[in-house]
């Protein structure tokens with residue numbers, strides 16, 4: 303039901319019909335997170351409604367010719383949640399379960415994340431409801447190009463800059479950059495990030511999100527006295543984010559004991575060879591059948607004996623049904639929105655430290671920012687320089703959030719929202735409302 307301002311003011315807060323305040327999916331999770339931060343926003347709280355309404359939502363029909371000559375239609379989205387701090391920024395997801403509610407939530411978490419690490423962007427996200435594994439390479443390219451043209455009125459190097467997310471990669475970004483450039487008549491490398499290095503991509507971007515997850519994990523482990531040497535790690539999702547994070551923790555002396563992905567769940571108490579597992583996933587499409595591991599039931603994964611749990615797949619994976627069984631001392635959210643608010647409370651009561659997505663997985667967009675800056679200046683940095691700057695930004699942002707959490711006696715998630723929402727709403731207040 304739309305909420306009306308019952309006062310005598312002319313202005314109402316009636317919600318647009320497409321926004322459901324009782325959403326039980328990712329958007330609902332995000333709304334609850336905003337409600338939790340509102341008491342800490344002081345006078346900026348009067349602007350908080352801005353965060354509950356995406357600025358722009360574009361829904362597009364994406365028709366393509368399939369290899370068999372038939373015409374298939376796919377539903378695509380680009381949502382710009384908030385543009386107060388700069389152009390929209392956020393990835394594009396190709397997945398069979400993509401919904402508008404999900405893309406809205408993902409775009410909102412981008413606004414929070416970009417403000418939390420202080421990169422000069424608003425938040426945006428896109429997606430197509432499609433299982434890309436069912437498409438040929440030609441169909442995938444046609445889908446990507448048609449989608450890029452359809453959202454072409456919103457994106458651009460100074461307007462909104464897409465990047466990879468689930469099931470999208472450097473090749474998809476190359477097609478997006480090429481399509482946008484052809485449509486506008488000039489090569490525009492800065493229209494997307496996460497491109498191949500030969501096309502204006504940045505060294506270190508592929509590993510950046512996982513490296514950021516590792517960096518905040520190391521910082522938090524020091525703060526709670528958790529030794530990484532020999533620490534047992536469980537990872538859900540062994541793609542770009544989970545695979546890199548797992549490998550970096552293993553390189554630091556930890557043991558990756560359990561991994562779950564869309565093909566199955568595997569376990570080895572002595573530790574899995576993370577590099578070999580990455581290669582297995584690359585060639586076999588998933589963790590199933592990895593030599594030297596036993597398979598386990600999907601539900602048993604959540605109760606596995608471990609010190610650190612890294613959800614790095616999809617939203618809502620840690621919920622009221624499995625949170626109680628989690629044995630880890632620390633959860634590092636590589637995925638966006640992997641923990642529901644009920645599960646957050648259960649983990650808090652159990653004394654499990656949760657490093658929230660909006661800071662823990664911000665390494666990807668941080669190096670995307672570096673890529674965008676390098677594209678504008680056509681001057682490219684070394685990988686060492688990129689990694690050093692990434693680690694510094696992640697460490698400083700995390701230390702700031704930790705301090706706010708201690709001072710206000712709130713979770714790291716609410717602390718990150720406090721820092722980020724203050725930045726976003728202060729920018730809104732300073733810019734004002736009128737052209």
Ligand SMILES: NC(=O)C1=CN([C@@H]2O[C@H](COP(=O)(O)OP(=O)(O)OC[C@H]3O[C@@H](n4cnc5c(N)ncnc54)[C@H](O)[C@@H]3O)[C@@H](O)[C@H]2O)C=CC1
Pocket residue numbers: 466467468469470511538539540541542543544562563564565588614615616617636637638663664666667
């Ligand atoms: N790629 C990036 O730079 C960033 C990604 N993220 C988030 O990290 C998460 C993973 O993204 P990527 O690694 O980029 O995607 P990816 O496509 O490389 O990997 C996704 C992984 O999730 C697994 N997965 C999918 N459905 C699953 C299910 N039902 N159960 C268990 N596992 C499942 C897949 O098997 C795969 O291992 C997403 O939530 C994404 O939004 C966050 C920040 C940046």
Ligand SMILES: O=C(O)CCC(=O)C(=O)O
Pocket residue numbers: 391392393394415463464465466467495496638663664666667668670
């Ligand atoms: O690199 C980017 O611009 C955004 C990556 C992304 O989609 C995310 O952080 O969730």
